[in-house]
Amino acid sequence: MINKYSNFNATMAIAKASLLSILRSPSAVVFSLLFPLIFITVFANIGGGGVTVDVGVAKGSDTLNPIYQALKKVSVVNLVTKQAAVEMQKNLEKGSLDAMIDIRKNMGKPVFTVNVKYTRASAEKGNILKSLLQSIFYQVNTGGSNAPPPVAELKQATVSGRAYKYIDFILPGQLGFSLLSTGVFGTAFVFLSLRQTLVIKRFFATPVKRYSIVLGEMIARVVFAMAGAIFIICVGHFAFGFTLIHGWVTVVNMLILSLVGLVIFMGFGFTVSGIAKNESSIPPLSNIITLPQFLLSGTFFSTSAFPKWLQPVSNALPLTHLNNAMRQVAFEGAGLGDVTHQLLILLVWGVGIYAVAIKTFKWEA
Known part of the structure; x- marks a missing residue:
């Protein structure tokens, strides 16, 4: 057969x-x-090549103030502006964003309040941003703006997240x-x-x-x-x-x-x-x-x-x-x-x- x-x-x-x-x-x-x-x-x-700190910018933030303009000029900072608040919060918790910033203009003094949230998932990059903000705030509050000091106030918080x-x-x-x-x-x-x-x-x-x-x-x-x-x-x-x-x-x-x-x-x-x-x-x-x-x-x-x-x-x-x-x-x-x-x-x-x-x-x- x-x-x-x-x-x-x-x-x-x-x-x-x-x-x-x-x-x-x-x-x-x-x-x-x-x-x-x-x-x-x-x-x-070795932890990769160049460092980039991804910072989410909350909707409605004042982007014309000297704090935001100074951050824009920092090469290691990547300002993320096209995410919804809920998505930004989730990305912060899981480490896709290194920090979230919300800048508000006040009627009185200080002229600006900057609220920053960091994540434990990106502690090292959060420390980089903290150092940058301290330097920027020192310049702004000691004559870097026409307004009398203190021009800006910094409020910081940290949320939990997995290390990325x-x-x-x-x-x-x-x-x-x-x-x-x-x-x-x-x-x-x-x-x-x-x-x-x-x-x-x-x-x-x-x-x-x-x-x-x-x-x-x-x-x-x-x-x-x-x-x-x-x-x-x-x-x-x-x-x-x-x-x-x-x-x-x-x-x-x-x-x-x-x-x-x-x-x-x-x-x-x-x-x-x-x-x-x-x-x-x-x-x-x-x-x-x-x-x-x-x-x-x-x-x-x-x-x-x-x-x-x-x-x-x-x-x-x-x-x-x-x-x-x-x-x-x-x-x-x-x-x-x-x-x-x-x-x-x-x-x-x-x-x-x-x-x-x-x-x-x-x-x-």
Whole structure:
């Protein structure tokens, strides 16, 4: 009796062979696991690069007074003005904001009252702001304004909150970088190589379906990337104290986001493999896609620290939204339903890039 040919078995066989080839590839391990771990280790210990103190400005605050104008000129202070009061209070408690300021003009003396709330989640940055305000108040109240002293009064309070460590920022960015590298470089190199070595042409001489070839390669990359994601998350949590607010539930949500991001990034890889003429053209084409996202998607520093003209570019990149969703899930305890905005933008990117990939992808050299 002749056994019926199984495309499922063919797909699994292709996936197994591809996974073994990935594990034997030094470049795949280096870019997907070693580099992210090196960056995590370095930045987790040195606490990141430049310091930015995010200060929420309450609605209705007097922004024409000398206190506010002096804060605007301080380069390390980022004044956040477009958040509602409830959202600002929540962000203060969970450490997304370092402080909240409310400046009111009085009918009598002192002319201004400045109410400042700090959070224990950002004690170090709160101390920076306290020092800045003391210096500003000294200048204003000793002749820095035309009004007779005391011109301004400072009232301070502190709210409780979880400590937001730099590892909580850097790890999701490095995980996103790992997924981007795996999806783009891995996919592009493999399918170009399969075409040029006539492996795909030999597949066509067998009953195997075309979708089995693509699906097998995708499964191999998904298994490798998910294993790498679990490894990175565990190292970050147990070695450096990376926050997983809901434990393994958070890990599962991060893996689901990783899967979504990887599938989209593989679409870029399919596109590159279709455009590239030879293997030497893959790195420059892939870097055009990966390098801007690596630098501008909040991998190392918050996109709020970028110049205003650059922020729309950063906010349009898919890796930015994957990183933001990861951070909300890990530190803030958000569920997948709370990051639908980011998922929707990733979906739009996915539809667009696979439409391009279908047009450019080639089965034969």
